[in-house]
Amino acid sequence: DAKTTQPTSMDCAEGRAANLPCNHSTISGNEYVYWYRQIHSQGPQYIIHGLKNNETNEMASLIITEDRKSSTLILPHATLRDTAVYYCIVRVGGGSNYKLTFGKGTLLTVNP
């Protein structure tokens, strides 16, 4: 799987949009971008994934650049409960590739 690079930590004010970047310059054409988060003392939580097009769900939006070498996870109105470690993972979807390789992620701290 392609390697991803994320900032170690970020801060965001409550109510503002949180924009979390991820670089994956070696991504292959059949690799998806996944985002998970892990709130303290809980298991990781799936947020969103995408291949080429931008995606939106009830939790977040995922913006993937046209060359697919980077992406941004957007939490439109961050709350204190969004404080967590956010993991950007690149993985071939389906088939025999089933592992999620978690890196260090970005610790997002939402401040009141």
Add this chain to the structure above:
Amino acid sequence: GAGVSQSPSNKVTEKGKDVELRCDPISGHTALYWYRQSLGQGLEFLIYFQGNSAPDKSGLPSDRFSAERTGGSVSTLTIQRTQQEDSAVYLCASSLGTAPLGYTFGSGTRLTVV
């Protein structure tokens, strides 16, 4: 069930004892995964099940670790002769096959070996 259920949530055991950790995946999820997370560390893949078969056991740290899955549902991770370095949070996840879908994780079992 509505989510992935793991039991016990916490386990304290003496060094050298055996422990069993249980995972109840979401009903209908054919794929099941075990990961562990040591204090302040990232998640480490242990084993993957597709149905009752485990095509990949490569992440198991030693032969003291084993896992099984029965009826395509419940899975048990067994650690024999526990050591202090086995102390970690053991996380289970399940998914509908390996298609490009998200995995649902349980809350984990925190194992402490004293």
